[in-house]
Amino acid sequence: MMKYKFESLISEHALTLKPQALHFTKDEEDANDLIQDTVLKAITYQEKYKEGTNLKGWLYTIMRNTFINNYRKIVRINKIVTTSEEVSSQSLFYSASENKGENRFVMDDIQEAMGQLQEEYYVPFTMYFEGYKYHEIAEHLQIPIGTVKTRIHEARKTLKRSLSSYTFSNQASSYLNVDFG
Numbered sequence: 001m002m003k004y005k006f007e008s009l010i011s012e013h014a015l016t017l018k019p020q021a022l023h024f025t026k027d028e029e030d031a032n033d034l035i036q037d038t039v040l041k042a043i044t045y046q047e048k049y050k051e052g053t054n055l056k057g058w059l060y061t062i063m064r065n066t067f068i069n070n071y072r073k074i075v076r077i078n079k080i081v082t083t084s085e086e087v088s089s090q091s092l093f094y095s096a097s098e099n100k101g102e103n104r105f106v107m108d109d110i111q112e113a114m115g116q117l118q119e120e121y122y123v124p125f126t127m128y129f130e131g132y133k134y135h136e137i138a139e140h141l142q143i144p145i146g147t148v149k150t151r152i153h154e155a156r157k158t159l160k161r162s163l164s165s166y167t168f169s170n171q172a173s174s175y176l177n178v179d180f181g
Helices: 003-025 027-046 056-081 089-095 100-114 117-130 134-141 147-162 171-176
Strands: none
Touching: 003 027, 003 056, 027 056, 100 147, 117 134, 117 147, 134 147
């Protein structure tokens, strides 16, 4: 089949692929991109088409495979790259580019300040820092929720005083995920 005739047939059939492309992508622009990729691949691999077979079916297969491959690529990228706006403090700790020696001193100071907290303040603050909700801490410690809030507040104030030398960089507060400012 002549190249011009083949390209003309592909252009005619490309329009009939639109409903299926919309079904795959659920978006008008993405569907148009998918059809464009399909037509480009069909023209590029023209020699693989066997004359006399179902051209529309061949184009549909190219489109389906293109969509699946693009989807798999996106899934792979999303596994590697964090796309959320919030990055956990654990991730930041491992990816920080600051001087690791300085970080060790900061962590030592935080540990020392935490160790100086009275147990009645240390336990609720630590549980809150680990992600427990106020009501969960209150149930666990069998104390009123207001007392839990007060103890966490007092622990923060004590830590803020103990770590006041770090207020210039707010580094200590970022390790504790607490606003000392």
